[in-house]
Amino acid sequence: MSDVTPDLELDLKGLLCPMPMVRVSQNITNVPVGGVIRAVATDAGSMADIPAWAKSTGNEVMSAEKVGGEFVFFVKRIK
């Protein structure tokens, strides 16, 4: 995902689930349709929560990776 320039960066480190998902949801309308949020969380629960939120709201998780002790998401606004 290094070739993608995010429209918004979210630092969700230290937040416990479901707050990482809540913050992504609250901020998705702050990027244009087709825009991308890069979010970094530390709660392992976000690895299932954020993709589930994206699927159920019709948005797209372009990637979800564990990097060291952090979970890095690229979320694309679809609608």
Add this chain to the structure above:
Amino acid sequence: MEKQTIDSMVGVLDARMNRQLKQYMDICARCAICKDACHQYVATQDMKYLPARRAELLRQIYRRYFTKAGQFLPALYEAREPDENLMDELYESTYACTGCRRCTYYCPFSIDTGWITSVSKGVLIAAGRGNEMLGQLADAALFKADNMDVFDEIIVNGFKDVVRELEEELGRPVAIPVDKQGADILYVALAGSHSIKPAAVIFDAAGASWTLSKFEAANYGFFFGDPAKAKLIADRFMNEAKRLGVKEVVITECGHAYRVAEMFYEAWAKEKMPFKVRHILEVIDEYIKDGRITVDPKGIAEKVTYHDPCQIGRNGGIYEQPRDIMHAIAPDFVDMTPNRETQWCCGGGGGIVAMEEFNDVRLKSGGKKVEQIKATGAKLLACPCENCRLQIEELSKVHDLGLRIVPVMELVAEALR
């Protein structure tokens, strides 16, 4: 508003109407004693947060469609046909309510405003005015549970990471059983490891036969106000408990999740569950009293206080077990005043921490809790509810309290011998 929408709203009110709700609709004496009981009204002096006003909005619809006087002389009998203004007022009053039910405790007629707001939420959902964020969180939980073929590996790998982290922290292995047929306990945690680690250490120390649920305890269908969704979310771990044949379901330190599982689920499911439901603090208290775990009576040397979450305290009746636990591990435990039935809500319940639009009232309404905490002089707060912890963490930052806020079970794990 369109007739079809109004019919749908009235249909929900009709379906939820029972003797209890009818009584609440008919008997308010407008004494306004509830104004001094509500943390939101006390903090804002705004009528829309007055418990009697929250109920009155639903009563206006009730009178219009369920009473003869309201049907024929609506203006005289304060009956009101729903319009966008009424729906705006109902939305703000209803979704801001944290469901703490302190007003019910003080009401001379015990009018249950929490129950009334749950019906108001149903009416709002019928009008397409349910809170969007809570609806999304409920749908995401359902999607995750319905697509376990996709998420199972992610969830189980997350559990394996917790086992590795625990071994690094403790220098010894602690097992986290999953899908263990015939275990005595199904422990239902939250999505993050913070609610799994201390419980695993305590179960391990007690030699308990347990297994960890793959589903989380949190239930945003309940906060959203849709009992059907709330039941579907809780179905996942209740069905898992039946499949594994456990003797009891133990809910983590999460107030509303305990209440859903212990107080509402059987009524929603219309069946008696073949196991009991307990809060983790009831289990830990029993372990200490039965000698299944040994704790250092001076394990927590620092001055510590305890917050009664509304959902397990006033609404759940669990007051003494957490205090007995605290007395067993912390010689400098100090209670807040008031406490137990009359404790102040922290302002973070009912899903309000996830609804950005209520941030102002949420933070203002935490003022009473801030005063209570300050008066104890403690910098360590034991708090057995995730929503309360989120709220009090923020209050601590805003008011520069310098608090360390931890689950009770984390302190117990720290004090284990």
